[in-house]
Amino acid sequence: MPDSEDPKQASSNDLRNSQFGGGLINAGTVNAGQIGGDIYNIHLGQQTAASVNSVQSENQRKRSQSERDSLEKAYTLQSQKIANLRTALVIESDVTRKFQHEQQLQEEERTLRELGDKLDAIEQQLQASDNSGLEIDIGIYVERPPIEDKCYKAIVQTGALVRIKAPQKMGKTLLLEKILDSARQQSYQTAKLDLQLADIDILANLKTFLQWLCVDVADSLELEPQLDKHWQEVFGLNKNCTRYFQKYLLSITDTPLILAIDNFERLFDYPEIFPQFCLLLRGWYEAAKQGDKIGNIWKKLRLVVVHSTEAYPSLDTNHSPFNVGLAIELPEFNLQQVVDLAKQHKLGLLKEQSLSRLMELVGGHPYLMHQAITSLRDATRTLRSANTHLESQPVGLEELLGLASTEQGIFSDHLRQQLWNLQHNPLLELGYKKVVMSNTPTRLDTEVAFKLHSLGLVKFVGNDCICSCDLYSQYFSNRLGR
Template identity: 75%
Template sequence: MPDDQDPKQVTNNDLPDSQFAGGLINANTVNAGQIGGNVYNIHFGPQATSDNSSPSRQQTNRLQQERESIYKAYTLQSQKVANIRNAWVIETDPSRKFQYGQQLQTEERTLQELGDKLETIEQKLSKVDNEQTKTNANIYIKRPPIEEKCYNAIVQPGALIRIKAPQRMGKTLLLEKILDHTRGQGYQTAKLDLKLADVENLANLKTFLQWLCVDVADSLDLEPQLDKHWQEVFGLNKNCTRYFQKYLLSVTDAPLVLSIDNFERLFDYPEIFPQFCLLLRGWYEAAKQGDKIGNIWKKLRLVVVHSTESYPSLDTNHSPFNVGLPIELPEFNDQQVLDLAEQQGLNMFGEQGLNGLMGLVGGHPYLVQSAITALSSANAHLKSQQILLEELLRLAPTEQGIFSDHLRQQLWHLQHNPQLETGYKRVVMTDVPVRLDTEVAFKLHSLGLVKLVSNDCVASCDLYRQYFSTRLG
């Protein structure tokens, strides 16, 4: 690419009228002699942002722009790889087949690099979200009797609490409230966020369990001591159990609350998921013993947070998802929305305005808070040009609306998974519940895009239905 060319420009690789076996791939500038080459050249420099934006907002915008650019390149590269692979499969000339094979390896490496970059950006966006969650931790709306049930359960010996809800429903905020409550009781706490785990930590079961041991020790300001407590003669789950039993749970009499957020990350790691579930179930059962070992495990309290059902198959006797206290977070009701508005100094909701907001986004905590924050900010900074709720609702399902970043992020998830995109298109293009493949339904529910009605799916709110019926139609 020439030095003076726009670095954000992506090479045209639509690959129209592709022809194979005749030696020519008619892809505008791509031929049999030059199928390889770069399909992307992405600028990672700072993006222009408004001076009024907060640093976290600027960072989020920059990361979202980078993700969008890389995803476009990833899509083009996927098309290119598919076409070269087809050419390689049907080519009969040995020299050309060899050439296609070599170029295919090069392009597949490029595709893998783009995929790795996408995953890295997703992790960075998750970290920014977590930081924002901590910033807004003082804004919390109770959903009785959930909090009291959790506070009562976590102080019980060997407790296990399972918090389930789609993304951005307030699971992490509730988790922080539970951890704060236990710290007030003098308990030790360790939080493991699997969404932030590096790919290297999830390479295999041994690496994952050792990372778990070291991370929890670090949370407790303890030296790892893996060399002392990890013996190769034992199995992996046995070693992890010994490490907790002989070290982490024995250095103090205080109970230890171990919370695991975004547990569903492990669903994509079949070598780790079932064995780790078996391990957690074993720890829970060990606390029921009446002997010395049982007394040690009674000090461990587990909180597992996940955004969907456990769709990988598990033996019910080995699963932590059918024991302990289940907590499913509901959406906000009308009064809770009014309480949230009052906490943010907004008192402009009449019955009509409240009904309009709830009719568009339901009681989805993230969407409701985004709307209220926007209205509150406008009320504080634009006193003479106050943004009307009616205008916010009118623009909401468009690229001019306050939800545009969130909607584009959800669209990215769908476009990144053709099965989800196809399934969700069926949901938003009809007003009746739709039966989808179980795994597709659970993944859409995890993203917060659908509600489950018996075994069927409906769009979780009218905002999503309006936006995605246009984008996917």
């Protein structure tokens, strides 16, 4: 996968005497590009035969969090400065000064956008790190029958298309890795495209994106790109990409190729790319149904698409890859699966009653449950090193439950990131406030509801929304209810 480039350098801004948190910050001239230091790239590679993404070191993660905090403060200050300028612009009557205010406002808004880009970049890094959190223990995987078996059987079918959908941090990427590993055991070729790692420049236009796709898949297969040979400007962009796969990637071997696309929802915000790319994937899927020589070539391609929301832009049903193939929706863990997770972490002492108490807090959410059990496991190991006589009561359970929704709890980083997601989208924040402050299911705007569901913050009850777990209810009723 290509490495992410550093975000663009933001311009300098005079924030002297800017107000924040009720006090004055005498910061002199603040360079937005220097706040919090440099934003470091994450280099994701492969670990063992399972090809699991590596995780940021703890020191780098803390540094990234510190950078994010500094950038958030700068973003708030800059937003306040722009609000003051807009107010001054409205009441200013002098033509010359009004023009000066307009020029300054344009510059400050540009700086705000640059700060926002830097915040988005660092949030993507932290998100990638969090998403990898379930993959730290690469030998641990909790099956959710019959989902895995369905995927394994589907992927060996000619021209298969598997669609995996679930909110964030539900284990979609882990399931994807299991599918790819199963395919490798069949001696299939595999190529994984993680759109979360695509640079903004790659998503600038359809041509750049499709050429990146071609080169990246070739690189995964350890082939030379050969774009010059197979990409002819006389053809359209989708046609060129199709020719590249048909005449090069799929024709040089009889071995099936699994192309997996993770974090597909990243494209929903790119209207120039999304509909055309969906049309392309649907075309490849349909080509495999042909009975001629070309159809036999496309039968070797198997597609796996992973996304975290249903709120994708509207598409012609005949052009969409979201209404064909095998649809998989990942559910939360049930109690037996949570028991299995605890056993794999060698926490056999955890009784079902204790695990039920954890489920009352976080439901069967895989990521949150994994965090809780890992914390209890580490506490148990620490105690075992000092005392070999352990009681059946899990070590640290009461403390974990008592501090769960606070800044001292083990979920604090995750909760703060979710809060950041809400605070930077006023419509989502307002909608979620209605949910957490209500004792009954709440009806929300469809797009808002689906985005909150994508973040894992709500569950659907018919067409209405409820808070997805008690942890979120406790934390956000306190933060948003003020």
